[in-house]
Amino acid sequence: MGLFERVINKSVAEFLREGIRLRVIGDSSRLPVSLQKIAREAEEATRNNSQLDLTLAISYSGRRDIVQACRSLARKVHDKVLRPEDIDESLLAAELETSPANKLPYPDLLIRTSGELRLSNFLLWQSAYSELFFTDTLWPDFGEDDYLEALVSFQSRDRRFGVRKKL
């Protein structure tokens, strides 16, 4: 956690200079108070930037994201903003931490480093049509060459985005 705090602290000036907007998603209640504070301040400082959106998923769980979306919907049901029978895919998707309201679109490309071939509870809902790229390179060593390799792989795929015909 100390690493997160140091990196975020060091990078805020660069984010401001480069127009990068930082967002932090995940269960922040499980994080040290100091990290919560630094993350909040960095988000606030970079809120108006628009050149690049950088999202850090810390203490994030895809299943937890789905469950908290259900809780948000339940609160809306309680407040009579919507009825339980109105709940569908799009309403649930709108309550996820990466929802359109937060302007975090679903990823086109998901890169998993370190040679593991799984999602590890990351963006389970959002990765339905994401091109998955697995690389043996460890994260600290992931550089431009590895990124280009991922992009070349992505370019060569035939993506149909799961276009479904009505049954």
Add this chain to the structure above:
Amino acid sequence: MKSVFSLCVQMSRPSIILKFILGLLWGIIHLAISLFNLWSLLIYNIECYLISSGLLWKYRDLHLDRLKYLAIVVASKEAKNNMKIRQLLCWLSTIGVKYVCLYDIEGILKKSFEPAMNGLRDGKAGEYLDIGASVNYSHCGHKEMVIEWLSGSDGKEGIAKAANLLCSTYFSENTHGNGKREPTFTEADMASALKAVGCGGPEPDLLLMYGPARCHLGFPAWRLRYTEIMHMGPLKSMKYGAIVKALYNFSKKYQNYGKLGFQL
């Protein structure tokens, strides 16, 4: 006039030569990449053949103890290839896979195979695996295999139905109670709700993707937490050796399943 014309011809000659050289270089690079790809394909095919014929020792004895549940995702266009799907299921049964889940987003596999599969509904297997209705029990190669058929309606739609159920229950409890209880759904509540709406089921240990894109195409998100994912390429060019290799590689994998070695 004649001198202006000859000057133009002289100026364009170097650019023509340059264009020719660049075009030649481009062609050479393309040729080199094509030859490399052809070579890789040849090596892959030879390896698959050697594995299929049992000539590679290490693939002879597959230890499938860790593979309790296998999932296959097929791109919908390829899901219409019934012959290939049957062949795939037979291969898996021959290898010794006990439980397999087949998924395509449009439900083509469910419509094509579920009613026609030779077998009985295996209620016991369904209960053991916590699976809903779409389970068949198949004989192929004298080995038994439980097959589950899934579609897009079991994925995101299933989670939405479960959310609907949770919220309906919460709403009716609040209507009859004091109306101030904050929703405290947990992952266990969601899992129970998914089971109640017929979208429960175990998490596959391994998922094989057949199709042009390396996506899981909306496979039930709740069940994908720690599933190993491998892309196998187009279904039409599937190979027995490639499946054996994928299962072998899986058997050698180490997973700690998100357990931490230290407290945060």
